[in-house]
Amino acid sequence: MSFVLISDPFLRDGNHAVSHKLTAEHIAEYCKMADQAGVPVVEVGHGNGLGASSLQLGESTTPDLTMLEAARANLKSSKLGIHVIPGFATIERDLKPALAAGVDVVRVASHCSEADITERHIKFAREAGKTVYGVLMMSHMLPPALLAEEAAKMESYGAEVLIFMDSSGHFLPHDVKERVARLKEAISIPVGFHAHNNLGMAIANSVAALEAGANVLDACSRGFGAGAGNTQLEVLVAVLHRMGYETGIDLYKLLDLADMAEEKIIPKVPTISSVSVVSGLSGVFSGFIKPVIRIAKEFDLDPKDLFFELGERKVVAGQEDLILEVANDLAKQKI
Amino acid sequence: MSINVKKLKFLHQDCADVLAAQSLNRLEKLKNKTLYIAGGTGFVGTWVATLIAYLNQHHGFNTKLFLLARHPETLETTAPHLLSLPEIQIINRDVRNIFELPQEVHYVLHLACSPDSRGHMSNPFETASIIADGTKNLLSVARYCPKLENILYLSSAGIYGNQPIDLKHLPETFNESAPKCNNLTATYAEAKRFAEMLCTIFRSQFRLPLVIARPFAFVGPFQSFDRPWAINNFMHDTLQNKPIQILGDGKTIRSYLYGSDVAYWVLSMLIHGQTGDIFNLGSDQEIGLTELANLIACESEASTKVQIAERPLMTQQPSRLIPSVELAKRNLSLNVTVDLKTAIHKTLTWSHLCNTQ
C-alpha cells in the first residue's frame, strides 16, 4: 500500500497545553526518542510558531533559538520543522536565524482565507533551499472550493505540500473528504491534514483524509496539543499499519516515546472537556481554551457562553485580545 | 381602463403570484436596503425593478434603487411605471465611466451588456468593451462601497459552449468547452468568460463579496421580439397573423424562464448567495421547437398554422441547451413557478396590450 508521511507537532502544538513552557530538556529528550522511532518530521516551537512568543499569545519560557538548537542536536535522521505565521514572524528577525539554526522544514501558515500573506516567507524559505509547506488554518471557515483557491495560491508561491488544519476540531469525516477532494483537483502538490479532537473525530477524520487522497498527517504523542488535543500519534500509526499503510515508523519505539512523554513532559493527558466540546462546536480556535477559561473566571462568566459569542464573531487565531473585550461586553450585559 | 393601468395590473398580478408561489419572507433582507443596478433598462433590470417597486408598494419594503443606464429614455416606452417612482433614481451614464458608487449601496446587480447577437457581429469591439471594461470598472469602484453586502454578476450560458447532446442538464461545474477567441462569433461568450474571470479576481484578491448567475433563455414582458431567439420569432410571427416558421427540423431543445421567476430568482441569489457561488438561472422544463411552435399557435388568438420551412440544403445538428438548476433549488429553495404554457399566454396577452397602445 502507500506511504503516509507523519509530521509530529508535539513540541509545538503541545506548547499550547503547557502555556508555552516546554524546556530545552523536554525538547532534547523527546527529539532523541522520536528520531530513534523514525518519526519523519518533528516540529518545534511556541504554540503559534516562530516569533509568536508575546503577551498576546503567551510568552515561551524557552526562546525560539534555544528550542531549535536543542532539537537540532538530537535529530539525526528525522527532519526539524517549524510553524511560521506572517504577521507574527518576520523574515529578517525570526526566519533567517531559524534557518541558520538548522531547520529543515518550514511550514508557512495563514488563516485559511489569507494565503496571499505567505508569498514572501514561502519564497524566502524556498530560495534558502528548505522544504516548504503551505498551511491553511481554521479551514472550516471556508467552503471547499474557496479553500482550494487559497491552496493554489500557496502552490504558486512555491509550497511543496499543502496542509489544511482543523484548528478548532470542528470537522466530521465528510467535511474532510470534501476538502481533500477539492484540494486534489486544484493543486498538484501532496495534501496533508492536521486534526484536533474536540468532537472525538481526530483519528476518523485523519483516515478519511487519506481515503480521499491525502498522504501527509499531523499527530502528537498522547494527542498532546491545544484544547482537546491533536490526533493521538501512536494510535494513528497503529491504525495506519493495520490498514496496510507504511509510515517508516517503529511502532514499539513510538509507544515508548508516548510513555516517556506522558511520564516526563505532559502534565495532564488531553481529554475532551465540556469546554472543548463547545469550542469544537462553535468553531473557535483550540488555542483559546486557556485564556477563555482564565478570563471567564475573572469576569464571573460561563466559558461556554464566551465561546459561542466568540464563534459568532468569527474570531481568528491571534485575536486573543478579543476574548477580554467580549468578556467585558458579556459581563456588562449581565448587570 | 387605460392601457397603462391594465399593464400595471398585469405586472402587479405577476409579482403577487410569484411571491405567493415562492416566498415573500425570503426577500425580507431587502427591506430598507439600497440596490444599484448597472444595466437597469434591460429585461432582467426592468423585471427586478418592477418586483422591487411592488414589494415597496404592497409590503412596505422601503428598498431604494439606483438604475444605471446609457439610454434611460427607453423606459418611457417599455416600462413607464418605473419612471415616476420616488424610490428609483436613474443615473444616465455608461458603466465604463462611473468613478464611484453611492455610499449607501448595499447590493450591486451587474447586468450591463447587450445580448442582441446582431450587435455582437456588427460591433464586436463595443460588445467586448462594455462587458470587459464595464465589469472591471464596476468592480473597482465597488471596493470603496462601505456597506456592500453582495454583488451579483449576470454572466451567460454562452460560456459553457455547446451542450453535449447526451448531457441532459448543464450543471454549473461543466467545464469542458475550450475558449474560441480566434472566432469572431465567440466575442460575446468569450467577453463574458473574461468578465467571470475578473469577478473571480476581485472576489479573491480584493475580498469583494460576489456571486455569479448564468442566464439561459427568458420569456415575458419587456423582451424585445427582435432578440433573435426562436421563441421570439415564433411569437412575432403569430402576432402578425403569419404562419409560424420553423427553420430546421424542429428538434432543437430549449427552455424558457418567465420574467417574474427571473426577477425572484435573481434577488434571491443576490441576497442569499454565498460569496463564490455560481448559479444557473433558467428553467429546467425542456421543450422541442416544434412542440413550442404548436404551443404558441394554440395559445394565440388567431388561428395560426405551424410550418416547417423547407431547407433541404441545411443539415442540422440536434441541439440542446437546458440548465441544471438543482443548485438553485437545493441551496436557495427556488422553483419554476410559471409553466411554459402560462408564460406564453401571458407574453402574448402583454403583447396585445402593447400593440393596442
Next chain:
Amino acid sequence: MKKAKVAILGSGNIGTDLLIKSLRSPYLDCKVLIGRSLNSNGLQKAESLGIAISTESIQHIVKNPDCCDIVFDATSAKDHLVHAPILKKLNKFVIDLTPARVGSICIPAVNLTECLKQNNINMITCGGQASIPIAYAIGQTHDEVEYIEVVSSIASRSAGPATRLNLDEYIHTTEFGMQHFSGAKRTKAILNLNPAVPCINMQTTIMAKVKNPNLDALQKKVAEIVEKIKQYVPGYEIILNPMFENERIIVMMRVKGLGDYLPEYAGNLDIINCAAIAVAEGFAQK
C-alpha cells in the same frame, strides 16, 4: 486667513481620501491631485470636485513649483526615494505616507511641534499612529518599561495587496516607532487580518511589562493624550481603559474611519491620513 497650498502625489485610495480631507480643512487649499494615468478613479473624482489633476507625477511640481507649499506623498517607498531629494531642492514641506522613512517620524499628538521644524516627515504606519501615543504615555509615566507589544486587527477587506506584501516592513517600522517614543527595552508588533463580515473596525491592543506599574498616572496621561488625538482622529476610541491583567498593563482602542473615500471599517488607513492632515494643518498655521 491664507490657506496653505497643498499638492497630493498619488491618486490611489490614500491620495483620494487625503483630497477629500483637505477640502474640508479650513487651513488647506488643495491645488492638485497628481497620478500616473487618466484611468484612475481618484483623478476622475478630483475632476468632478473641481480640483486640478495631472498625470505627470513629480514633474508637475517641478514644472509648477509655485503650485504648492506642502506635498503629501502617497505613492510608494520606491517612488518617494526619488521624490524626496527633488522636493527638498524645491524647499517643499513633505509629508511622507509611504514606508520610505526618509525624514523624522511623527505622531502629531506627541511631537508635532518638533516635526514642523523639519522638511520631511514620515507618518510611520497605521498601527503605529494608533498605538504609539499610548506607548508614549506608558513611557512618560513609568521609569522602567521592559517591553511593549501592540496587536492590531484589521478587516481583511481593508488590507490591499501592498499591505499584504509588506507585512514585515509594517512590523519593523511600527516596532521602531514604539521604541523611539516610549524608551521601552523591547517592542513587538503583531498584525492580524480578520475576514469576518460585516467588516470589523480597526482594533488595537497594547500590552506592556513595566517595573512598578502606576495605573493612576497612566490613566490620566492616556486620557490627556487621547483628547489630543481625538482632535484630528474623531473616530479614535479607548474601549478598554488601562488595566492590569495577568501581570501586564493592557489598553485597547478602536478606530472607526471617517468614511471619506475609504469605507469606515478601514480605520487603519483613515488614522494615518488624519494624522497627515494634522501635520499639514500644523504647518499651515505656523
